[in-house]
Amino acid sequence: MKDSSASKTRKYQESAVGGHDTNLRRLAACGCWFDCGNTCKVCANLLILGCVLSLSLEARQLACERDGRWLFRGLDLTLKPGDVLRVEGPNGSGKTTLLKVLCGQITDVEGEVLWQGRPLRRARADLLANLVYLGHGAGIKAHLSALENLRWYQAINGDGVSLSDCEEALESVGLASFEDVPAFQLSAGQQRRVALARLYLARGLLWILDEPFTAIDAEGVSALEQLLAQHASRGGAVLVTTHHALDRIQGLRRLRLGSEVAAA
Ligand SMILES: Nc1ncnc2c1ncn2[C@@H]1O[C@H](COP(=O)(O)OP(=O)(O)OP(=O)(O)O)[C@@H](O)[C@H]1O
The missing domain is CATH 3.40.50.300 (P-loop containing nucleotide triphosphate hydrolases)
Incomplete structure (x- = not known):
């Protein structure tokens, strides 16, 4: 069974702690798929979620x-x-x-x-x-x-x-x-x-x-x-x-x- 969006997002957030793998494609909170660049490939509006959450x-x-x-x-x-x-x-x-x-x-x-x-x-x-x-x-x-x-x-x-x-x-x-x-x-x-x-x-x-x-x-x-x-x-x-x-x-x-x- 496919993961729910919320579940995928949570997994992504968890895996993003301590850095990110720029080669992986993940699911963002907005529900859009995005690539390893700065912006979401669908909504063109998000940075890599994990980095946004963890940039410090x-x-x-x-x-x-x-x-x-x-x-x-x-x-x-x-x-x-x-x-x-x-x-x-x-x-x-x-x-x-x-x-x-x-x-x-x-x-x-x-x-x-x-x-x-x-x-x-x-x-x-x-x-x-x-x-x-x-x-x-x-x-x-x-x-x-x-x-x-x-x-x-x-x-x-x-x-x-x-x-x-x-x-x-x-x-x-x-x-x-x-x-x-x-x-x-x-x-x-x-x-x-x-x-x-x-x-x-x-x-x-x-x-x-x-x-x-x-x-x-x-x-x-x-x-x-x-x-x-x-x-x-x-x-x-x-x-x-x-x-x-x-x-x-x-x-x-x-x-x-x-x-x-x-x-x-
Ligand atoms: N490697 C170094 N060894 C010794 N003194 C240094 C060294 N690097 C910088 N300084 C000194 O530290 C001080 C601060 O230098 P810095 O380049 O950080 O200043 P700044 O605020 O960026 O100046 P500016 O606005 O002119 O660019 C200067 O007086 C400089 O001579």
């Missing part, structure tokens, strides 16, 4: 010292589905450092980072499988074309996206006629747009973005703000450093660095 990034009493100076101390932070958290602070206040700590790239800090309730040192592989990290630089290869950069990035991340998906992503960031141009011939803003195109293909629920708006024009800023809001509304979460106000994003949360104690 938490920092407890983080402290980081550099050259005898505390960048932050006693820092608590939680990030849940639907959150967009802007990390603010003057130059040198530790924003990039904090983002790297939360990704597990920097570990010489005090305190604890938890992903899905598990210490990051044990859960890092699962975090990385659910993470899109865009660093301070555009992070693209100068001698590869815009399209090759995108395909290369998706390939090394094991994301099986098609050529047409990549072309659509480039179109979404306004690079429709620049796919074959080597990155070194693109402007700074266009290079950044190649990096941002990854967000249109992203399967990770957690986006950690370090100054993603750098060199982006007003129209591009507006589009990116919308994309962040959309990602959050679908159950993803965004942690972003930027000097932009992000005033189009409803419910924006803020974390201010530059004083020793911070919480968000």
Whole structure:
């Protein structure tokens, strides 16, 4: 006898705890079947249910010292589905450092980072499988074309996206006629747009973005703000450093660095 929808959903929720298998197809709460991508293949509206239910990034009493100076101390932070958290602070206040700590790239800090309730040192592989990290630089290869950069990035991340998906992503960031141009011939803003195109293909629920708006024009800023809001509304979460106000994003949360104690 076939499982009822409620039973399938419960089984899925139970099996999703502690991570998810992106190769499996499961039944979502809405009753629609969905694939391993970000959206339900039927209602085009849901992220992977188990991840939506379980997405949780938490920092407890983080402290980081550099050259005898505390960048932050006693820092608590939680990030849940639907959150967009802007990390603010003057130059040198530790924003990039904090983002790297939360990704597990920097570990010489005090305190604890938890992903899905598990210490990051044990859960890092699962975090990385659910993470899109865009660093301070555009992070693209100068001698590869815009399209090759995108395909290369998706390939090394094991994301099986098609050529047409990549072309659509480039179109979404306004690079429709620049796919074959080597990155070194693109402007700074266009290079950044190649990096941002990854967000249109992203399967990770957690986006950690370090100054993603750098060199982006007003129209591009507006589009990116919308994309962040959309990602959050679908159950993803965004942690972003930027000097932009992000005033189009409803419910924006803020974390201010530059004083020793911070919480968000
Ligand atoms: N590996 C390191 N060794 C020593 N000091 C470091 C190291 N990395 C960063 N710092 C110092 O930590 C401080 C914070 O740097 P960080 O890049 O996190 O600041 P930020 O808030 O992101 O700055 P900005 O707004 O300019 O990007 C800086 O004073 C920097 O010199």
